[in-house]
Amino acid sequence: MPDWKPHIRQRLARLQIAPTREQAIVEELAQHLDDCYAESLSSGATEAEAYQRAVAELSGKELLARELQRVERQVAPEPLIHGTNRRINMVADMWQDLRFGARTLLKQPGFTLIAVLTLALGIGANTAIFTVVNALLLRPLPYRQPEQLVKVFRTPPDPTKGMLPSIWSYPRFEMLRRQNRSFTQVAGFNQSPYNLTGTDAPEQLWMEMASDGYFPLLGVNTIVGRTFTAEDAGEVALLGYGLWQRRYGGDPQVVGRTIELDKLAFTIVGVLPPGFRGQSGTADVWLPMMAAPRFVRTILTDPDDHWFQVIARLKDGVALAQAQAEMQQVSAEIEQKYPSPPDTVPGNAKVPVLEPFQSAKVDPALKTSFLLLLAAVGLALLIACANVANLLLARAAARRREFALRAALGASRLRLLRQLITESLLLSMVGGAFGVLLARWGVPLLMSIRPRDNTQFWTSYSHTFDFFTVNLDWRVLGFNFALALLTGLLFGLLPALQSSFININEALKEGAGGSGAGFHGPRKLSVRNVLVGGEIALSLALLVGAGLMINSLLRLQSVNLGFAPENLLTMTVYSRDAKPEFYEQALERVQALPGVEAASFSRNTPLLGRYARAVIDIEGRADINRAGVGFHSVSPDYFKTLGIALLRGRVFTAQDRVGAPRVALLNQAAAEKFFPGEDPIGKRIRPYVTPKYQTAEPYIEIVGVVADVPYGRLEEGAAPDLYVSALQPTDQMRMLTVRSGIDTAALTAAVQREVLRLDRNIPLTAIQTMKERVADVTSRTRFIAVLLGAFAGLALVLAGIGVYGVMAYSVSARTREIGIRLALGAQPSDVRNLVIGQGMRLALVGIAAGLLTAFAVTRLLRTVLFGVSATDPPTFAGIALLLICVALTACWIPARRATKVDPIIALRSE
Amino acid sequence: MSPINEQRLDRELKKGSAELLILSLLEARARHGYEIRKLIETRSDGVLKFNAASLYPLLYRLEKRGWIEGKWVEKAGQRRRRFYKLTKDGRKVLAAQRGIWESFVAAINRVARPENA
Structure with missing residues (x-):
C-alpha cells in the first residue's frame, strides 16, 4: 500500500x-x-x-x-536561541533576546500587566518627586557661573524667625563691599509691594530694589535699554518683561517714558529678558537702591535700619570656606565702626554666614520634606521590586523545564542569565516609560497641593515655587532611565541567578513543570519569604511615617486658634503715605457696608508667619529688661472682628486716641510670663519698637488681657504679644479684616469701591479668607502627610499582594501534602490554621523587623512632626495591628482554598 | 436528475447543509470519517460527494464547537481508527437544524412548485 x-x-x-x-x-x-x-x-x-x-x-x-x-490554531514558530558566547554575536543576540523577551511577556498578559503597572507606579512616583528635587536642589540656576554665587547672611539665618536678623543696612553693606577680598562683586536687593499709581486701575507691583552691582553680578542683561549704573541717582526704573508686555504692549520705545510708583515718578531705562523675575520669582519692576531715600529719607545712612538681602560672587579660585574665614575679620571691622545695638544680636552671632546661593533659596524644612519624600517613594519602589521579583520567581519555577532544555542544548549559564535579565529590563523599561507619563501627569498634581508660603512678607525662603520652575528636563529623564535600569537589575537578577543555577537532569525528569516545582524548591520559597518579609518591614516603616505625619496634621488642625476663622476676609490696604485718618475713614465706610458684621485695621493679622516685634521694659521691674514681644497696633474693633476673647479688663475703645492716656493690652502668654501670679491690669510698660529699639517711648498702662492668637507659625504656639491702639499711632496699618456673611468677590468689590473713593491710588492686595490662610499654614504638613500616606498605602497594597502571592503559591505547591493530611483525618480547620500559621509567622517576623526599622528611621521626620514624638507608641502599635490585619486577610484566602482541597483529586494529580 | 456541478455543490453544502448531513449520520451511532463519506455518497445515490479535503476540516470544526467528539478506537488486529460520536450539545443542534431544514425545504417547495400543476 x-x-x-x-x-x-x-x-x-x-x-x-x-x-x-x-x-x-x-x-x-x-x-x-x-x-x-x-x-x-x-x-x-x-x-x-x-x-x-x-x-x-x-x-x-x-x-x-x-x-x-x-x-486549526497555528503556533508561532519558536526561534532557536543560539547558544553562542562569541562577542561577534552580541548585538544580534541582544536583538533576539529582546524579541524573544517581548513575545514571552506578551504570552502572559496578566503577569506583564501587573508587573508593568507596579513598576510604572513606583518609577513614576519617584520621577515626579525627583522632578521637584531636581528643580529645587540640583538644576543650576540660570545665571553665569552659578556655583560662584553665595548669599551673605548678616547673622546665622533662622528660618523659623522669618530671617529678620540676616538682612543688611546700607552702611554695613557698603563696608562689606569695600572691605572684603573674597568677592568680585557684592550686591543688595530688597523685594516689596509698591502700588502702580497715576492710572485709573491701580495695581500692586512687586518691586525689587537693587544695588548697582546686582545685574552684572548675576550676569543678566536687558533686552531693551540698559541696566543700572553707579551713576544712577534713583530716578530710573527697569521693567520686567511681563509688565512691559502687559502695560506697554511690548513697545521698544518705552525707554524714556515715566512710571509712577507710590506716587513717585521714575524714568524707564530698560526692559529685562522674559523669564527673569528677580530673586523672588515674582518681581515686576526694578528700582536702583539710590531711590530708597525718596521713600524713607534716612534709609541709606542709618546703620541700624536693616532692610535688604545681600548676594556676592566669589572670586575665581576662592573657596567658600576661605571666604567664610575672611568674614570674621570683615565683621570685626564693621562692628568697630557700627556697633550692634545692645541685646539685639548676641556676640557670637555677629559674623556673616555665607551659603551657596542655590541652597539659600530653599527652606531647609522644605528641603528635608522633599528628601524625606524621595526616600519614602524610593522605599515604595523597593517594595514594588520585591513584588515583581516574587512574580518572576514564581514564573521561573514554572519555566524550569524550558531553561533546562536550553541548557541541555548547549546554552551557557551566562547566555541564559542574559536572556532573563533582558526580559526584566524590558519590563522595567516599559514600566519606566509609563512612569514618565505618570510623572508628567503627577507633577502638576503635586504642585497643586504643594506647601504654600505666599505671604506678603518676603524672606529668602518664601515663594520657592515661584522662583524655581518645576518641570521635566533631560536630568529627570536621565534619572528615570537610570532608575528603570537599576530597578530591572534589582528585581531581575535574583530570579535570573536562581533560574540559571539549574540541575538539568532533575528539571527534565519532572512532569510538565509547574505543579511539581514547589516540592523541589524549599530554597526558592525561602528566598520569596525573605522578599515578602522585607516588603512587610519596609511598608511598616512607611506606614509608621505616614501615621506620624497624619497624627501631626490632625494635631496641627486642632490647635486652638484663639480666634474664629469662619467668615473672615483679610486683605492688604496699604500706601506708604496713607495717613491714620485715611484708615479711620475707610473703616467707617467698610463697617457701613450692608452685610458687614465687623471690620478692623491692624498692622498684623494672625498666621501671617511674620509680624512686627518690639522689646519692652516694665516699670519697677529690673529683672525684665528689653524682653521681646510681638507688637500689634490694632483698631478698637479688632478683637470683636476676629472673635478674640477678652480675659480681663477691657479692650480698646474709640476714646483711646491721640491725646488720651496711652493704653496697652497683653495676651495671656505675656501676662503669665511677665506677671506670674499677679494682676497685670494697671501695671505700666515701655515698648521699644523695631527696627532700632531705641525710641524712647513713654510708659503705657495695661488695661486688659486677651486670649492667645498665633501670629507666627502655628507650630510655635503662643508667644507673648503686646497690643496698642491704632488710634494712638506708633506704626502704620496694613491689614483690613472684615467679618461678614457676604461672598468674597462681592465684598472685595464693595471694599475696593469705598477705598478708591477715598484714594484712587490704593489697590487691595493679598485678598484671602482666614480659612484659606489656616489651610496654607498647615499645607506643608498636609503635603507630606498626603504623599507619605499615598506611598504607604501603595506599599501596604503591594505587601498584601506579596503575602497573598507567596501563600497562594505555597498552598498550590502543597496541594498533595494537604490532600494526604485531609485523607489521614485532618479537619479543614487544622489545614486552615496550618496555612494561616505559616503565613502569619512570616508576617510577624516582617512586622518585628519593620518596627525596628521604623524606630531607626522615623527620627528623620522629627523636624516636620508636630505634637507627636517620632517613636509615638500608639502609632507604632496601631500600624503593626493594621499590618497584622492585612496579612491575616492575605493568608485567609489561600487558607480557605486549602480547606477545599479534595483529597482524592489531590492524590491523583501526580 | 443530472449531477450538480461538484464544486458548486461543495460551496453550497458548506454553507449549511453539510453540518446537518454529518450530524444526522452520527445520530444513530459513532462512525469514522471514511464511513461518513461513503454513507453520504451512497444514501444520496451519488448526488452528494465529499472528499477528504473538505470532510475532515468540517469534522474538526464540529468537534471544536463541541457538537461531536472524536476518539481513537483500537480493535484487535486492526489499525486504530478515529470514531466520531454526537455529543449532548450536538444532539440539540441537530434537532434544531433539522427543524429549520424541513421548514426551509417545505417553503422552497411551495414557492418553486410549477404553478399550473
Whole structure:
C-alpha cells in the first residue's frame, strides 16, 4: 500500500500546526486514503486507478490547507536561541533576546500587566518627586557661573524667625563691599509691594530694589535699554518683561517714558529678558537702591535700619570656606565702626554666614520634606521590586523545564542569565516609560497641593515655587532611565541567578513543570519569604511615617486658634503715605457696608508667619529688661472682628486716641510670663519698637488681657504679644479684616469701591479668607502627610499582594501534602490554621523587623512632626495591628482554598 | 436528475447543509470519517460527494464547537481508527437544524412548485 503521509504533510506544511496535532491529522487522513485505495482495488480498479482516486480525495494542493486554516490554531514558530558566547554575536543576540523577551511577556498578559503597572507606579512616583528635587536642589540656576554665587547672611539665618536678623543696612553693606577680598562683586536687593499709581486701575507691583552691582553680578542683561549704573541717582526704573508686555504692549520705545510708583515718578531705562523675575520669582519692576531715600529719607545712612538681602560672587579660585574665614575679620571691622545695638544680636552671632546661593533659596524644612519624600517613594519602589521579583520567581519555577532544555542544548549559564535579565529590563523599561507619563501627569498634581508660603512678607525662603520652575528636563529623564535600569537589575537578577543555577537532569525528569516545582524548591520559597518579609518591614516603616505625619496634621488642625476663622476676609490696604485718618475713614465706610458684621485695621493679622516685634521694659521691674514681644497696633474693633476673647479688663475703645492716656493690652502668654501670679491690669510698660529699639517711648498702662492668637507659625504656639491702639499711632496699618456673611468677590468689590473713593491710588492686595490662610499654614504638613500616606498605602497594597502571592503559591505547591493530611483525618480547620500559621509567622517576623526599622528611621521626620514624638507608641502599635490585619486577610484566602482541597483529586494529580 | 456541478455543490453544502448531513449520520451511532463519506455518497445515490479535503476540516470544526467528539478506537488486529460520536450539545443542534431544514425545504417547495400543476 502506498505511503500517503508525504502527500498529506506537504499540504499541511504551510499551516505550522503544533507537531502532535499535525501527527494526528496525518494519521487520520492516511487511514482514509488507505480505505479509499483498498475499496477501489476491491471494486476492480487497477493499482494506478486506485492510487489516482485516493490522491483525488485530497482535492488539489490548496483546499485542505485552506479549510484547515479556519479550524486549526497555528503556533508561532519558536526561534532557536543560539547558544553562542562569541562577542561577534552580541548585538544580534541582544536583538533576539529582546524579541524573544517581548513575545514571552506578551504570552502572559496578566503577569506583564501587573508587573508593568507596579513598576510604572513606583518609577513614576519617584520621577515626579525627583522632578521637584531636581528643580529645587540640583538644576543650576540660570545665571553665569552659578556655583560662584553665595548669599551673605548678616547673622546665622533662622528660618523659623522669618530671617529678620540676616538682612543688611546700607552702611554695613557698603563696608562689606569695600572691605572684603573674597568677592568680585557684592550686591543688595530688597523685594516689596509698591502700588502702580497715576492710572485709573491701580495695581500692586512687586518691586525689587537693587544695588548697582546686582545685574552684572548675576550676569543678566536687558533686552531693551540698559541696566543700572553707579551713576544712577534713583530716578530710573527697569521693567520686567511681563509688565512691559502687559502695560506697554511690548513697545521698544518705552525707554524714556515715566512710571509712577507710590506716587513717585521714575524714568524707564530698560526692559529685562522674559523669564527673569528677580530673586523672588515674582518681581515686576526694578528700582536702583539710590531711590530708597525718596521713600524713607534716612534709609541709606542709618546703620541700624536693616532692610535688604545681600548676594556676592566669589572670586575665581576662592573657596567658600576661605571666604567664610575672611568674614570674621570683615565683621570685626564693621562692628568697630557700627556697633550692634545692645541685646539685639548676641556676640557670637555677629559674623556673616555665607551659603551657596542655590541652597539659600530653599527652606531647609522644605528641603528635608522633599528628601524625606524621595526616600519614602524610593522605599515604595523597593517594595514594588520585591513584588515583581516574587512574580518572576514564581514564573521561573514554572519555566524550569524550558531553561533546562536550553541548557541541555548547549546554552551557557551566562547566555541564559542574559536572556532573563533582558526580559526584566524590558519590563522595567516599559514600566519606566509609563512612569514618565505618570510623572508628567503627577507633577502638576503635586504642585497643586504643594506647601504654600505666599505671604506678603518676603524672606529668602518664601515663594520657592515661584522662583524655581518645576518641570521635566533631560536630568529627570536621565534619572528615570537610570532608575528603570537599576530597578530591572534589582528585581531581575535574583530570579535570573536562581533560574540559571539549574540541575538539568532533575528539571527534565519532572512532569510538565509547574505543579511539581514547589516540592523541589524549599530554597526558592525561602528566598520569596525573605522578599515578602522585607516588603512587610519596609511598608511598616512607611506606614509608621505616614501615621506620624497624619497624627501631626490632625494635631496641627486642632490647635486652638484663639480666634474664629469662619467668615473672615483679610486683605492688604496699604500706601506708604496713607495717613491714620485715611484708615479711620475707610473703616467707617467698610463697617457701613450692608452685610458687614465687623471690620478692623491692624498692622498684623494672625498666621501671617511674620509680624512686627518690639522689646519692652516694665516699670519697677529690673529683672525684665528689653524682653521681646510681638507688637500689634490694632483698631478698637479688632478683637470683636476676629472673635478674640477678652480675659480681663477691657479692650480698646474709640476714646483711646491721640491725646488720651496711652493704653496697652497683653495676651495671656505675656501676662503669665511677665506677671506670674499677679494682676497685670494697671501695671505700666515701655515698648521699644523695631527696627532700632531705641525710641524712647513713654510708659503705657495695661488695661486688659486677651486670649492667645498665633501670629507666627502655628507650630510655635503662643508667644507673648503686646497690643496698642491704632488710634494712638506708633506704626502704620496694613491689614483690613472684615467679618461678614457676604461672598468674597462681592465684598472685595464693595471694599475696593469705598477705598478708591477715598484714594484712587490704593489697590487691595493679598485678598484671602482666614480659612484659606489656616489651610496654607498647615499645607506643608498636609503635603507630606498626603504623599507619605499615598506611598504607604501603595506599599501596604503591594505587601498584601506579596503575602497573598507567596501563600497562594505555597498552598498550590502543597496541594498533595494537604490532600494526604485531609485523607489521614485532618479537619479543614487544622489545614486552615496550618496555612494561616505559616503565613502569619512570616508576617510577624516582617512586622518585628519593620518596627525596628521604623524606630531607626522615623527620627528623620522629627523636624516636620508636630505634637507627636517620632517613636509615638500608639502609632507604632496601631500600624503593626493594621499590618497584622492585612496579612491575616492575605493568608485567609489561600487558607480557605486549602480547606477545599479534595483529597482524592489531590492524590491523583501526580 | 443530472449531477450538480461538484464544486458548486461543495460551496453550497458548506454553507449549511453539510453540518446537518454529518450530524444526522452520527445520530444513530459513532462512525469514522471514511464511513461518513461513503454513507453520504451512497444514501444520496451519488448526488452528494465529499472528499477528504473538505470532510475532515468540517469534522474538526464540529468537534471544536463541541457538537461531536472524536476518539481513537483500537480493535484487535486492526489499525486504530478515529470514531466520531454526537455529543449532548450536538444532539440539540441537530434537532434544531433539522427543524429549520424541513421548514426551509417545505417553503422552497411551495414557492418553486410549477404553478399550473
